[in-house]
Structure formats: C-alpha cells, structure tokens
Amino acid sequence: MHTRFILVFLPALATGCKAVDCGDGTTERNGMCVPSSETVAPAGCGPGTMLQGDLCVPRLPPTRCDPQTTAPDVDSMGVTTCIGTSAGCSTKLPCPAPTDGTQTICGQIYSFETGEPFATASPSGAKCACPATSGPCALGIKAFDAVVFAMSNGTAGGLATGEVYIDDCGRYRVSNIVMPSGPLIALGFDDADPTKAGPMGITNAVGIATGKGVAATKDLDAFVVAPATTAGWVGAGVPFDASNGIFAAVFRGSRTGTELAAGVAITRNGSPDGNHDYYFASGATGRVTLDAAATQTGANGTGLFNITSPMLTDLYSGIGGLAAGCVWDQHPGASVRFVVFVQTFRPTNAPSMTCSL
Structure with a gap:
C-alpha cells in the first residue's frame, strides 16, 4: 500500500521544478507571484506590437489604398479590400459597409431585353x-x-439615402439607405x-428588392425595361x-454569376399557375416576344407572372x-x-441536402 501511494503522487511531485510555486489566482512573473489578472505594462511590448490582455500581439498598419488607382471596400468585419478603379467596366464598384446602421446596395444595371449591361x-x-x-x-x-x-400601390414608402452613384458602365451604388420598418428594401429605377x-422615357419604372440588415x-442585379417591350x-x-404591374422572374443557374436556367415553371405558394404565367420561346435569348405555347423558361431563364394582389403574403419560386x-x-x-x-431567383439547398450549384 505504501509503495502504491507514492506512485500515485509522483506526477504531482515531478512538477515542482520552478523556483517559485504560485497559488490559485496568481502567476509567476520575474520571480514573483502576482495576480493573474495583472497585465504587463504597454512599454513592455516591442516595436510593431501592442498589448491585448497580458499578451503582446502584432500591430498591423491600417490598409491604405492608392487613391489614384483604387478605392477602399470595407466589409462588415472591418477588412479593407482595395478595388481597382482604372480598369473600365471590367471591375465591380467598391461597396463599403456603412457603420451607422444604414445599408448600401450595389450592382449592375442590365437591359432586360438583351441581358447585356446597360x-x-x-x-x-x-x-x-x-x-x-x-x-x-x-x-x-x-x-x-x-x-x-x-401596399400603397407605389405612392408611399420612400427611404432617405446617401449618395446615389451611377456610371457609364451601368454600375450603381445606393449608399446609406435608412432601414425600413418592414423586412425588405426596394430600389426603383426610372428616368431621372x-x-x-x-x-414616357427610356424605361418603364422597374423595381428590385432585397432583405434589410446586410450592411x-x-x-444585386437591376434592369431597365423599354416601353416598346411592355407594349x-x-x-x-x-x-x-x-390596375396591374408585371412580375418578371429571372432564374439564375447558380448561386453566383449570370448563368440562366431553362426548364423552370414559376410557382406561387409552391404550385404552378398556368392561368397567370407567360414565357418566351425555348430558344430565345432575348426577352421581347412571348410564346403562347410555352409553359416554362427557355434559354433566357425568364417568365412573367400576372400578380393580382398588392399584398406581399404570397411566396414565389420555381420548379x-x-x-x-x-x-x-x-x-x-x-x-x-x-x-x-x-x-432574380437562385438555387439553394433542399431540406437536409446540399446543393452543388
């Protein structure tokens, strides 16, 4: 029994190799026991480091973008990306996240008829x-x-914004949109x-929407639709x-990008409604001429739906x-x-499954 007693406590005995053993709530620092909550002095951190708790960690200089060729794009985590501004239309606009509780929305304006940038x-x-x-x-x-x-049939609901930016590439940015009381922000595009x-102008009034709360x-794809097209x-x-507007559904074939999806029927609350939907010819890449015989999207990935209610209680999707x-x-x-x-509709995960698109 005596021998076994010593063996059980040998690991504890083996740890006592320090000159100073400090009790609970203290730690050894420079040969002395001090409270474990005591921090080192800032002066104890070397060049290029800063004090966090009782540790010295690297101090990184703030990101600085060259104002002649780039613009800063700060995300919600505070990470800055320098976006090139000298590459014409080939780059996306910077879309920095506001820090004042507002929301900024950015994207590209497209011609609805051709699908090309406007x-x-x-x-x-x-x-x-x-x-x-x-x-x-x-x-x-x-x-x-x-x-x-x-619900006001287009007569109310305006939100204050910061700068509204549009360039000759058709890229846009609406900054610092004040949050609505409802869950969705709509952007309206029309002649200035x-x-x-x-x-009466180059486009009908066109609306798009997105959820609020993303800084x-x-x-976010936007569109113009020529009056001759709706005629x-x-x-x-x-x-x-x-008395009527038009709901246009554009089905993208992947979670990101501009690929279009054929073979989709618009659904309202989970079911197709052949009495209120319209499609284009299966091989048509433009969105001008409707095909009365078509029952699903063709190459342009698009259908129209005649919604008869101004209420936002119905959910639309595709099958x-x-x-x-x-x-x-x-x-x-x-x-x-x-x-x-x-x-714009995009693929997402089916229940308990993973979508590969």
Whole structure:
C-alpha cells in the first residue's frame, strides 16, 4: 500500500521544478507571484506590437489604398479590400459597409431585353455627372420600404439615402439607405427626368428588392425595361395598366454569376399557375416576344407572372431546371401598377441536402 501511494503522487511531485510555486489566482512573473489578472505594462511590448490582455500581439498598419488607382471596400468585419478603379467596366464598384446602421446596395444595371449591361456606347467607367437623354446616365434610383410601397400601390414608402452613384458602365451604388420598418428594401429605377417617368422615357419604372440588415449588399442585379417591350407583352395578353404591374422572374443557374436556367415553371405558394404565367420561346435569348405555347423558361431563364394582389403574403419560386439537392429560393411578390418588378431567383439547398450549384 505504501509503495502504491507514492506512485500515485509522483506526477504531482515531478512538477515542482520552478523556483517559485504560485497559488490559485496568481502567476509567476520575474520571480514573483502576482495576480493573474495583472497585465504587463504597454512599454513592455516591442516595436510593431501592442498589448491585448497580458499578451503582446502584432500591430498591423491600417490598409491604405492608392487613391489614384483604387478605392477602399470595407466589409462588415472591418477588412479593407482595395478595388481597382482604372480598369473600365471590367471591375465591380467598391461597396463599403456603412457603420451607422444604414445599408448600401450595389450592382449592375442590365437591359432586360438583351441581358447585356446597360452601358453607353463607349463606356470608360466614368461617374455620371449630369442627367443624359439615353443610357445609364439618364436614370435615377430611389429607395423604398418594399412593403409600404407595394401596399400603397407605389405612392408611399420612400427611404432617405446617401449618395446615389451611377456610371457609364451601368454600375450603381445606393449608399446609406435608412432601414425600413418592414423586412425588405426596394430600389426603383426610372428616368431621372420626372417628365419622362413610367412609360414616357427610356424605361418603364422597374423595381428590385432585397432583405434589410446586410450592411453592404453586393451584386444585386437591376434592369431597365423599354416601353416598346411592355407594349408588345400587352399585345400578347399580359395586363399592364393603371390596375396591374408585371412580375418578371429571372432564374439564375447558380448561386453566383449570370448563368440562366431553362426548364423552370414559376410557382406561387409552391404550385404552378398556368392561368397567370407567360414565357418566351425555348430558344430565345432575348426577352421581347412571348410564346403562347410555352409553359416554362427557355434559354433566357425568364417568365412573367400576372400578380393580382398588392399584398406581399404570397411566396414565389420555381420548379424544375435544377440538379438533385437543390431548390429555388423563395421571394414575396406583389402587383404595383405600371411597375415591372424583376426578381432574380437562385438555387439553394433542399431540406437536409446540399446543393452543388
């Protein structure tokens, strides 16, 4: 018994090799026992380091972007990325996250008819200085509480913003949008000239929406839809008037990027509705001429839906055109008179599965 007793405590005895053994709540520092909560003096940290707790850690200089060739893009974690500004339209706009509780939304404006960026004939990436009569520099952008805007049929819900930036590439940034009371922020795109609002100018009033609460929302697709295009749709039986808007669904084939998905039928609350949807010819890459016989998206990944209620209680999505493990995300939709509301849908994980797209 005596021998076993000594062996059990040998590990404890073996640890007593320090000159000073300090009790609980203290630590040895320079041969003395001091409270473990006591920190070292800042002067004890070497060059290029700083005190965090009782440890000296590297002190990194703040990121500085060359103002001649780059612009800072600060994310919600405070990480700064320098975005090139001298590459014309080939780079994305910086989309820094606000720190004052507002939201910034950035993206690219596209021609709905062609799917191509809505840019001037020879864009350089220059900021639009004055309203033009054509191209992206003829546009204005306003922010709205999407729920209030829909339920008021487009007459209320405006939100205050900071700078609204558009360049001749068709890139846009709406900064420091004040948070709405509802869950969604809508952006409205129309002619900057108020005498050409709605179908009187280069585009109909076009709306897009995104969730609030993301400090910087990047890569949100926006569109312009020419009045001649909607006139053709009306001729094919799509209601678009003082009582009806158009809900346009664009199905992207992956979580990011611009790939389009064919073979998708629009659903409302989980079910297709063949009495209110419209599609283009299967091989059509443009979005101008509707095909009365089509029942799902073709090469342009797009369908139109006649929503008959201004309420945002119905959820819209799609069925078909996806790999196993994937479903289309869901978004609320409403009809706002004389507004083409464009919603982009992307694949997401099916319940208890992982989507590879």
